[in-house]
Amino acid sequence: MELVWQDSKCIICLEQAKLTEEHVIPASLGGRLTCRFLCASCNSYLGHAIEGNAKSDPTIQLLGSRLASKIPQLAKALMDGQPHISLGPGGESRGRIVNGEFLVQSEKLSDGSLIQPTSVATKSLRRMLEQEKLDPSALTDALQMFQIAPDNIRIRLTENIEAVKWSIHGYRPALDGPLLNPVAPLKMAYEFLALHLNTSIYDSAPCLMATREALRGEPMDLTQLKVERLSAPEAKPIHGLLLESSEPYTMVQIRLMGQLAFRVHFQTLSVGGPRGIYTHDLASDQEFVAQAA
Ligand SMILES: [Zn+2]
Structure with missing residues (x-):
């Protein structure tokens, strides 16, 4: 699925640029949702420095091997080189x-x-x-x-x-690789937010500014942002993104292979309007978008 973005300004550095195609959930983890939100330089920084070894995360390795019978191709790709x-x-x-x-x-x-x-x-x-x-x-x-x-x-x-x-x-x-960098789920959550905020994603609200700084390699401002790493009960061949709550502030939840979950707290940001849910069934390769109740 490709997200269409009408603007030509990078949502991280805010420069006018030719925006490049990239994956909201890293392609190395089987992500299919693509968008053109980022200039080549922001895209390349995040792709290499932040998401470069995403699949080495021990939980991702473990989930890949646990779900191998349901997602053989992805499981094989996750193992490769590890x-x-x-x-x-x-x-x-x-x-x-x-x-x-x-x-x-x-x-x-x-x-x-x-x-x-x-x-x-x-x-x-x-x-x-x-x-x-x-x-x-x-x-x-x-x-x-x-x-x-x-x-x-x-x-x-x-x-x-x-x-x-x-x-x-x-x-x-071996399960001794580095944990996924918390900036990786922050990026996924921020891009998912852009779908809800449209061009308001460019606003200078402190929480959005802190997010852009963190996505450009600055330390995360913990008064504005928090990334929680959680474990859901069951491994499933599903990736998901959910705008979990917009009151009192915005939280985006990311699920990787059902079980590895991240909750990203945008602690001073409130987002109005409908909240979306995106799911990607990795076994059938079907993607779904729905509105949260
Ligand atoms: Zn940029």
């Missing part, structure tokens, strides 16, 4: 998911042995064998032996080199 821990007979190892496969992180252990993905290990092994100055046929034999080695059995390749090809039987997200 740290995971493999489980197998060799114990737990840290690595990353790359194109749907677990790639163990190269590591040198205290006993001098190396842990590497098989493809990298093959190259390392060739280098080590070359250093051992084996004759060419012995080198080929050793590489061949490594190639056909069964999993989980230690084999001796030369007098000095042993190898084990550990299999894994699963992996889980």
Whole structure:
């Protein structure tokens, strides 16, 4: 769904500019709602500095893996590039998911042995064998032996080199990434507010000014703004935005995958008129807009 905006002034820096398309809920989290509210510079700052590693948030990682059967494509995209821990007979190892496969992180252990993905290990092994100055046929034999080695059995390749090809039987997200920057939900809430305020979003009300400053990298003015991070009871394949209340002041609630919730308090701002609800069903990819009761 695309939100149509008639003005040509960026809602953050208030400069006249060519406004660029962006996602209200980050595309990296499966967000579909797009708008043209921001100049290229504000858009790029928020996209890189604030939302760049949104999917590394441990709760988002956990929800992605919990909802994988309902939203397989998004779950796969959320895992991609993220740290995971493999489980197998060799114990737990840290690595990353790359194109749907677990790639163990190269590591040198205290006993001098190396842990590497098989493809990298093959190259390392060739280098080590070359250093051992084996004759060419012995080198080929050793590489061949490594190639056909069964999993989980230690084999001796030369007098000095042993190898084990550990299999894994699963992996889980490492869940140690950074939490989503609170400025990210503030941005989503502010853009959602723009739909209710139209060009009044440009006003110089202290709360709106404080929001624009925070969205440009200034510290958040806690007398005007508060971002609460909450947990709703149930994980669901749904993203949502809701203008929760406009009295005594405005609160916008953001739900990511049903469960990760943010409540953004615009503590001195009151917004009249109807309040909107936006939902995006991630399983069917349908979007809905309704009016809050
Ligand atoms: Zn701007």
